[in-house]
Amino acid sequence: MLDANWIHCKENIGDCVPLYKKDFKITHPIKSAFLYISARGVYEATMNGKRVGDFILAPGWTSYKHRIQYQKYDITDSILADNSLTVAVASGWYKGDIANWWSCAQNHQCAFIAKIEITYTDGTVSNIYTDTDWKAALSGYHFCDIYNGFIYDARLSPEFCLETVIAENNSKSELIEQVGEKIIEQERFKPTKIIETPKGETVIDFGQNLSGYVEISLTASSGDIISLSFAETLDRNGNFYKENYRTAKCQYTYICKDGKQTFKPTLTFYGYRYIRLDEYPIEVNADDFTSIAVYSELERTGYIETSDCLLNQLFSNTLWGQRSNFLDVPTDCPQRNERMGWRGDAQVFIRTASYNYNVNKFFEKWLDDMALNQSENGAIPMVVPFEKGCPNISAAWSDAVAICTWQLYLSYGNKEIIEKMFLPIKRWVDYITNTTTKPNLWFGGDHFCDWLELGAKEGQYTGDTRGDLIGSAFYAKSTEILCNIGLIIGQDVSNYQSLYKRIIEAFNNEFKDNYKTQTEHVLALAFDITKNPNQVIESLVKLIHDDGDKLQTGFVGTPYMLHVLSRYGYSELAYTLLLRKDYPSWIYPITKGATTIWEHWDGIKPDGEMWSSDMNSFNHYAYGAVIDWVYAVCGGINPVKASPGYEKVLISPISDSRIDWIKVELKTKYGVIKSAWSHKKGKTVYEITTPVKADVVIEGKYYTVDAGSYTF
Numbered sequence: 001m002l003d004a005n006w007i008h009c010k011e012n013i014g015d016c017v018p019l020y021k022k023d024f025k026i027t028h029p030i031k032s033a034f035l036y037i038s039a040r041g042v043y044e045a046t047m048n049g050k051r052v053g054d055f056i057l058a059p060g061w062t063s064y065k066h067r068i069q070y071q072k073y074d075i076t077d078s079i080l081a082d083n084s085l086t087v088a089v090a091s092g093w094y095k096g097d098i099a100n101w102w103s104c105a106q107n108h109q110c111a112f113i114a115k116i117e118i119t120y121t122d123g124t125v126s127n128i129y130t131d132t133d134w135k136a137a138l139s140g141y142h143f144c145d146i147y148n149g150f151i152y153d154a155r156l157s158p159e160f161c162l163e164t165v166i167a168e169n170n171s172k173s174e175l176i177e178q179v180g181e182k183i184i185e186q187e188r189f190k191p192t193k194i195i196e197t198p199k200g201e202t203v204i205d206f207g208q209n210l211s212g213y214v215e216i217s218l219t220a221s222s223g224d225i226i227s228l229s230f231a232e233t234l235d236r237n238g239n240f241y242k243e244n245y246r247t248a249k250c251q252y253t254y255i256c257k258d259g260k261q262t263f264k265p266t267l268t269f270y271g272y273r274y275i276r277l278d279e280y281p282i283e284v285n286a287d288d289f290t291s292i293a294v295y296s297e298l299e300r301t302g303y304i305e306t307s308d309c310l311l312n313q314l315f316s317n318t319l320w321g322q323r324s325n326f327l328d329v330p331t332d333c334p335q336r337n338e339r340m341g342w343r344g345d346a347q348v349f350i351r352t353a354s355y356n357y358n359v360n361k362f363f364e365k366w367l368d369d370m371a372l373n374q375s376e377n378g379a380i381p382m383v384v385p386f387e388k389g390c391p392n393i394s395a396a397w398s399d400a401v402a403i404c405t406w407q408l409y410l411s412y413g414n415k416e417i418i419e420k421m422f423l424p425i426k427r428w429v430d431y432i433t434n435t436t437t438k439p440n441l442w443f444g445g446d447h448f449c450d451w452l453e454l455g456a457k458e459g460q461y462t463g464d465t466r467g468d469l470i471g472s473a474f475y476a477k478s479t480e481i482l483c484n485i486g487l488i489i490g491q492d493v494s495n496y497q498s499l500y501k502r503i504i505e506a507f508n509n510e511f512k513d514n515y516k517t518q519t520e521h522v523l524a525l526a527f528d529i530t531k532n533p534n535q536v537i538e539s540l541v542k543l544i545h546d547d548g549d550k551l552q553t554g555f556v557g558t559p560y561m562l563h564v565l566s567r568y569g570y571s572e573l574a575y576t577l578l579l580r581k582d583y584p585s586w587i588y589p590i591t592k593g594a595t596t597i598w599e600h601w602d603g604i605k606p607d608g609e610m611w612s613s614d615m616n617s618f619n620h621y622a623y624g625a626v627i628d629w630v631y632a633v634c635g636g637i638n639p640v641k642a643s644p645g646y647e648k649v650l651i652s653p654i655s656d657s658r659i660d661w662i663k664v665e666l667k668t669k670y671g672v673i674k675s676a677w678s679h680k681k682g683k684t685v686y687e688i689t690t691p692v693k694a695d696v697v698i699e700g701k702y703y704t705v706d707a708g709s710y711t712f
């Protein structure tokens with residue numbers, strides 16, 4: 001338990017990052033020593049010169065007004081006779097421009113809290129708590145911020161002469177033990193190219209768009225200034241392009257000390273593939289730069305390999321979209337002045353995410369914050385965490401409360417989450433019921449619609465898909481999930497079962513299967529709302545053909561498109577869309593060199609122009625949602641509602657002659673499921689390994705098999 005005091009510097013040190021210090025002696029043998037620590041902001045602790053733990057940006061991101069995680073580190077091995085613990089505390093998500101986005105952060109005061117618990121070999125325990133005995137100094141950071149980067153002066157040696165005070169808000173009730181995954185350093189990349197651009201700038205390409213930071217290791221003179229800028233892409237002329245970062249300055253300014261030195265800014269992060277050397281007074285040597293990916297520590301569970309290298313790259317781009325946006329909270333993008341826990345993006349992507357990695361704990365933590373941020377009237381805010389009231393309640397975004405919960409149940413058999421979230425989902429469904437202007441439908445809401453749908457007029461983000469239709473379809477979906485959950489956990493949901501029936505009736509009466517866009521068709525089919533699926537699928541297929549066998553969907557329709565096609569017998573068309581290389585398609589960005597998923601189908605247009613600088617991320621995972629179709633239909637690996645968490649599995653691969661072979665693997669708590677197919681001598685051979693009982697469907701034939709390996 002962390003029962004110390006929150007402290008901060010007595011004097012106002014502006015944007016400087018303070019360094020707190022405690023010296024202490026150990027006079028007799030110890031059995032163990034633990035550090036309990038947290039911050040309002042992000043901290044980095046160093047014990048006797050060695051970093052404590054590997055959690056980057058601790059204590060992580062939660063709805064701080066309700067809960068702040070603390071960490072417990074075993075520091076037994078670092079303890080000496082004379083000890084010194086120093087802790088740097090930067091603003092992180094708690095203060096500054098990023099915090100203003102999601103919280104009422106203007107008056108936030110960064111602070112930190114710690115306890116060192118020492119147990120001696122004779123069994124006695126002594127605790128050292130943060131209090132006003134701790135001194136502080138200005139660290140080398142003149143500022144350090146998530147959107148704006150940092151300035152660090154390595155020449156500065158901290159003088160611990162600043163007084164500390166106990167924070168005005170000394171409440172400990174929000175402190176909780178670590179519930180999420182920690183963020184850690186992951187892959188390291190060396191430069192793949194040093195480019196002299198047409199503008200004469202020196203740019204380094206690390207070959208992979210990601211979130212993290214750059215480590216520099218160099219020999220310099222005291223006062224040499226290293227200044228870098230970050231970008232995800234080059235423009236059509238091969239020049240450095242960072243306009244899409246909008247107001248996020250992403251500064252990286254390091255003032256050198258004398259001699260050999262290595263530095264990395266562990267209290268912030270950037271989204272980038274390229275860096276530009278704005279000031280670099282020493283010889284440029286590729287070996288001196290390392291790009292370090294930083295994201296939540298998740299267990300990798302899903303693997304896809306195919307004979308098609310573009311498809312393999314699409315898979316890799318999706319993995320990197322997930323890695324770059326899973327820093328404790330599922331975010332939209334890691335680079336511009338946003339990086340928020342947008343619910344819509346997360347619900348669109350969660351099926352793919354939960355195949356790629358074990359995201360059970362990661363999403364459970366986020367859903368807990370969502371429940372805490374839900375308003376009295378049941379409204380769910382547009383991003384989570386969010387502490388600013390409740391604007392922008394949107395269909396498909398707010399429905400993340402139901403969709404993400406249900407996915408954790410299906411993928412991991414997580415019963416606790418459906419029990420915890422039953423009430424928030426019920427309150428969300430009630431919110432729609434209480435605010436709609438037309439009973440049994442959701443009319444009158446202010447929605448993000450089919451965000452970034454093609455067909456949007458110049459300068460707009462949405463096209464012709466009707467907000468009221470999306471709202472009503474998701475009203476049905478969330479109500480259906482509520483009923484499913486209620487029945488599993490033994491709650492009376494009869495009223496909601498009748499509501500669900502009424503929604504379906506009302507939807508059919510209102511829209512009469514007269515759907516205007518691809519997304520409208522797709523939702524009616526995917527959510528089983530239409531009573532005439534055969535007619536609606538025909539109409540969808542015609543529309544796709546009329547559109548030139550091209551997608552027109554945005555965030556909301558895209559994830560369901562291929563599922564709907566293959567489910568109704570049009571898997572060949574689904575593969576056509578998946579494999580299409582020209583704009584608009586999933587593969588098109590790869591032909592433009594993408595290493596992550598783009599926010600827009602045409603982030604870079606075929607003529608090399610940018611879509612716009614205003615809303616043009618090159619690392620937005622939403623469209624990567626197509627990968628769940630590759631797992632679930634190409635590979636055919638599906639959870640079964642009645643035995644969730646892959647206690648039983650449905651394996652129903654659908655092959656296509658345009659791909660020679662495919663191998664899909666999923667690690668579950670019951671073992672590894674494998675599904676592969678290849679074309680041999682005019683025949684398709686399917687190889688399946690299942691660790692549990694499985695229903696297998698191969699080319700329309702049904703088999704029930706026990707654990708084992710099978711060839712069909």
Ligand code: BGC
Nearest residue numbers: 332333338342344345448451
């Ligand atoms: C974000 C999106 C998000 C959207 C809501 C954007 O600014 O980047 O990914 O879902 O706003 O419409």
